[in-house]
Amino acid sequence: MSRRCAIVGMDIIAALGVGAEAVWSEMMRKSCGIRPLMRFPRGKYATDFAAELPPEAEGMSGAYALAAGVGRRLLDGSAGGAARARTARTGLVLATTKAEIGEIERLALEPGAEVTGRHNPYVLARDVAKDLGFSGPVMAVSNACASGLIAIVQAVRLLRRGAAEMMVVIGVDVLADFILAGFSALNALSPRPCRPYDAGRDGLSLGEGAAALLITLAPRQEDVVLGVVAGWGIANDACHITAPSRTGDGLRAAVTRALAAANLSPGDIHCINGHGTATLYNDAMEAKALHGVFGGGERMPPLSSLKGYLGHTLGAAGVIETVLCLVAMRERTVPACLGLERLGVERPLNVPREHLPLQRLTRVLSVKCGFGGINAALVLDGEAE
Amino acid sequence: MRRTVITACGCVDEGGFGNARSWTPWPGGVPRLRWRTFSDQPFDRFGRLDLLCKYAVAAVEMLELPPFTEGESRPDLALLLGSDNGSLDTDVKFVRSIHEPGGASPTLFSYTLPSTALGEIAIRHHITGPSACVMAGPESGPLALWEGMAWVAEGDVGGCICVGCDAVSASVADAPSAHAYAFLVADEAAVATQGNAPLARLALSPAPDGKIDRPQRPLRQLFRLLASGGGKAPGAALYLPAPATLNVLQVMTVSNLNGRSDGRAG
Amino acid sequence: MDELVETLKKQIIEALSLEESTPDDIDPAAALFGAGLGLDSIDALELVVMVEKHYGIRITELEVGRQAFSSVNTLADFIRKNREPCGESE
Numbered sequence: 001m002s003r004r005c006a007i008v009g010m011d012i013i014a015a016l017g018v019g020a021e022a023v024w025s026e027m028m029r030k031s032c033g034i035r036p037l038m039r040f041p042r043g044k045y046a047t048d049f050a051a052e053l054p055p056e057a058e059g060m061s062g063a064y065a066l067a068a069g070v071g072r073r074l075l076d077g078s079a080g081g082a083a084r085a086r087t088a089r090t091g092l093v094l095a096t097t098k099a100e101i102g103e104i105e106r107l108a109l110e111p112g113a114e115v116t117g118r119h120n121p122y123v124l125a126r127d128v129a130k131d132l133g134f135s136g137p138v139m140a141v142s143n144a145c146a147s148g149l150i151a152i153v154q155a156v157r158l159l160r161r162g163a164a165e166m167m168v169v170i171g172v173d174v175l176a177d178f179i180l181a182g183f184s185a186l187n188a189l190s191p192r193p194c195r196p197y198d199a200g201r202d203g204l205s206l207g208e209g210a211a212a213l214l215i216t217l218a219p220r221q222e223d224v225v226l227g228v229v230a231g232w233g234i235a236n237d238a239c240h241i242t243a244p245s246r247t248g249d250g251l252r253a254a255v256t257r258a259l260a261a262a263n264l265s266p267g268d269i270h271c272i273n274g275h276g277t278a279t280l281y282n283d284a285m286e287a288k289a290l291h292g293v294f295g296g297g298e299r300m301p302p303l304s305s306l307k308g309y310l311g312h313t314l315g316a317a318g319v320i321e322t323v324l325c326l327v328a329m330r331e332r333t334v335p336a337c338l339g340l341e342r343l344g345v346e347r348p349l350n351v352p353r354e355h356l357p358l359q360r361l362t363r364v365l366s367v368k369c370g371f372g373g374i375n376a377a378l379v380l381d382g383e384a385e
Numbered sequence: 386m387r388r389t390v391i392t393a394c395g396c397v398d399e400g401g402f403g404n405a406r407s408w409t410p411w412p413g414g415v416p417r418l419r420w421r422t423f424s425d426q427p428f429d430r431f432g433r434l435d436l437l438c439k440y441a442v443a444a445v446e447m448l449e450l451p452p453f454t455e456g457e458s459r460p461d462l463a464l465l466l467g468s469d470n471g472s473l474d475t476d477v478k479f480v481r482s483i484h485e486p487g488g489a490s491p492t493l494f495s496y497t498l499p500s501t502a503l504g505e506i507a508i509r510h511h512i513t514g515p516s517a518c519v520m521a522g523p524e525s526g527p528l529a530l531w532e533g534m535a536w537v538a539e540g541d542v543g544g545c546i547c548v549g550c551d552a553v554s555a556s557v558a559d560a561p562s563a564h565a566y567a568f569l570v571a572d573e574a575a576v577a578t579q580g581n582a583p584l585a586r587l588a589l590s591p592a593p594d595g596k597i598d599r600p601q602r603p604l605r606q607l608f609r610l611l612a613s614g615g616g617k618a619p620g621a622a623l624y625l626p627a628p629a630t631l632n633v634l635q636v637m638t639v640s641n642l643n644g645r646s647d648g649r650a651g
Numbered sequence: 652m653d654e655l656v657e658t659l660k661k662q663i664i665e666a667l668s669l670e671e672s673t674p675d676d677i678d679p680a681a682a683l684f685g686a687g688l689g690l691d692s693i694d695a696l697e698l699v700v701m702v703e704k705h706y707g708i709r710i711t712e713l714e715v716g717r718q719a720f721s722s723v724n725t726l727a728d729f730i731r732k733n734r735e736p737c738g739e740s741e
Contacts, residue, residue: 091632097498104473107557108480120470122520126630137631139528140520142471143500150517161535163633178476181483182494187696187713234515236507238458242495243692253460253513371495372504374516419670429689432670487704491696492667 004230004381005156008081008223009214010323011073013066014310015051015207019073022056024327026309027335028355033310034193034205040177046184047191050175051207051311063100064118066210067172068131074168074212075132081214081223084166091136091164094125095151095171097144097315101178128170136164144370145275146234147171148318149378152213153232159217171319172210179206179314186242188279194312196276196305196337197283197351199344204277207311211319226326230264230363230381233257237373244282244369248289251367251375255293258365258377266294269301269379270358271334273325273366276305277312282369283345290367291347300350301365302358308338318368318376325364329382332361386538388573390583391639395447396608397423397440398564404447405584405612415563418443428509435475435496436552436563438505441466444565445506445546453511463536463545464503464516467529470553471499471520477557502550514542524628525549526566526604531628531637533570534587544571549604566604568611584611585639592634597626610641653679655727663723666701667694679723695720702726708733 011019015033016026026033033051042048053060060069071092075082098104100118107113118124121140129138137158141151148171155167183189183206190203219225235257237250244251259266272294275286294300306321313320328335334356343351362382369375394405401410402423416422418439420431423446434442453459479493495501503516515536521528526549533545547570552563576583600606603625610623625637660674669688677688684690698720699710708730710716719729 089632098476104476105480108477109484119473119476120520120522122469122522122525122630125520126522135632137633138521139630142498142518142520143503143516144498154517154519157532157535157539158631160539163631177483178480178497181489182479182491182497185489185491185494185696185700186693187491234517235460236464236503236513236516238507238511238513240508240691241501241504241693250513370500371498372500372502372516373507374500374503421671429669429671432668433694485704487700487702490700491693495693 003160004228005159005215005217006219006223006225007213007215007227007229007326008219008225009074009077010212010226010326011070011077012209012211012320012323013053013057013060013070014209014313014320015054016309017054018056020323020327024324030336030338032193032308032338033207040180045180046187046189047205049193049205051205052175053208062102063096063124063172063174064127066174067094067124067128067170070210070212071128071132071168071170074214081216081219085168085214086133088165089136090134090166090168091158092125092129092134092138092168092170093151093155094121094128094140095147095169095315095319096121096124096140097142097147097173098178099124101174101176105176105178134168142315143374144372145312145314145317146368146370146374146376147315148320148322149366149368149376150234152229152318152322152378153234155215156229159215166214166216169213169215169319170210171316173208173314173316175206175208190278193339194278194307195339195341196278196307197343197345197349198278198340199342201278201280201283201344204279205307205311207313209310209313209316209320211316211323213319213322227329227380227382230379231258231262232379233261233377235375237375239373241373242371244285245373246285248285248292250373251286251289251369252292254375254377255289255365255367258379262379262381264363264379267299268363269365270361270363271301272303273321273364274303274305275367275369276307276337278307278339287345287347287349290349296348302334302350302352302356304334304337304352306335322366322378322380325366325380329361329364329380333357334361387540389534389537389570389587390573390576391568391585391587391611392571392576392581392583393448393569394584394608394611395444395567397443397447398605399562402443402447403612404449408612423447433492434505436554437468437472437474437499437550438496438502440552440563440565441502441548441550442505442509444548444550444567445510448546448567448569450510458511458513460513461543462512463514463533463542464506464512465529465533465545466499466503466518466548466550467525467527468499468518468520469523469525469551472497474553474557521628521630524630527625528628530568530604534637537570537572543575544569566608583642585641588638589635590638592626592636597636599626607639610639653727655730656723659723659726662701662705663698666697677723681722683720683722702730706730706734
């Protein structure tokens, strides 16, 4: 039996809409989900912009509602795999940085406040799994901005071990004063919508949302295989707790490991979903690392960041952006790197400013880098075996 | 599947601190942790670490990893942290700092992620392998050990430092508590070629008849088994059922190899 | 003895949790960043918070902060130039 796990279902709720088709079609219109703050006061933080959830998602307030909501949408999806997930031994890996963050704020400021306990990522995962009726393994992964990809890796590990027949991966994070104040204090926010890889980039834009993937080791006839997890690599910079390594060695190692695990060489990759947070240092480091692997110039596959559309969705990013990679593979279109006007990184990169149709888009590399020096790389393959 | 062993262990908890070689009880109550308690090596910034990171870093220091040379790194060593409350202690302190004069503390914000502890350990020991923070409630520490064993057994890495750590202070919880247990899990064959004597052997087997006794504070019990040589002859074992959240009926058997003929208890 | 300098040393030690340092360990003329105390970019941001908290001065330009934090002496000079004229005593 192949050890390559198939992704047979997906869904997403983010600033540009509810559902993969809605988000993708807004992206194709080059809509920017990073807008003036609505739920939070303007003039208080280092920015007045963020990618908050749209009015369509109003019924889903908070991490639990969002995670359970995207999970239910995943299972309600018509593909055969989703129906089977309800009866099979299905488990959940939840990726999040701060879970039900509103409860942390209440615990801190209102002694004796009654809370559900879902500020704890595991409690959130357990409650979502119960809501969705899962009987398989349940756990949470909290690895900063690399949580999403690491959660996918963990789900694949559990499937390969036979611990479950199907695994759902849900990534979720919601905005809060905590997050806006924290990133303001770190001087990491752009005062306007972010500009990944741009010469004038000046910080990140925060976002929120959730996404879900349904993964199985043994897809059946009735499943629609959206893509296959072909390989991964995870490596630590061992350098600084918030700043990325100046050399990019950690990300480079993660990408190299991922390609080796997928039995691919750099030239086999058709496009790269970057981390591209638009901070001065992240994008510079990413350019060094990717150039180091892919060589630069004509041989570089197109690289795009999705942060210009949806902001940085933190723990959810790895899952949200994987969903959009799968759509991109289906549509054979690399989305434009929204926010980029003039490339401004130290190594030549191939970053499209317009949507780029490709003859072939079946092998995608996705990279995510998190505080703590964590670098994760995932290779997706759209080709059936 | 590779056979796996534990080659080192470390502990910092309410009783004291130590490893397989030695144990030092706290003379009075648990003190504010100071770096020089654990090491002669300089680490000026230990004071800046939050409570979770201090405990995790100190427990890993107890493992007495071989020193590395400048420029060397450890790509084949993984790091797994399992924590129930994660960064909650710092999260609460950070929220309060937002409302203090001067505003939100950037230092506290840097520690509002349990994975920052992974970063601190990785920086200290030049560990460039894969790392992850896994959460499964009170069984987070055992989950880290369980996963670490799997990563090594499955051939992903040659070794894994598994840390079970939880720390909440009185400013956050009615019942403050802090403890960290660290175990170095390695590929048995690789350890044998290096000529080192492992502390214990690990093995997985199906759980007998579905009913498993769950030990109280399993990592603490595991540490005591290894640190004291089990207080019994080699071969004494501890049975750790798979974390309940994994919903698998399996047991990890830890067979002590570190027997002491003097029967000294830990 | 410059009281502001001595007070600043204590405030820096407290703000940055330099538990193993005493005020006597800090040479007021020496560079705060780079070698010596081993301070990094997060510490620089924390000092901005400290200055606002104790002296009511908000540093909003990176370059202003960089100059002010060169050493304890330059920080003392910066504070003397920029603090509110009435109110705080040293």
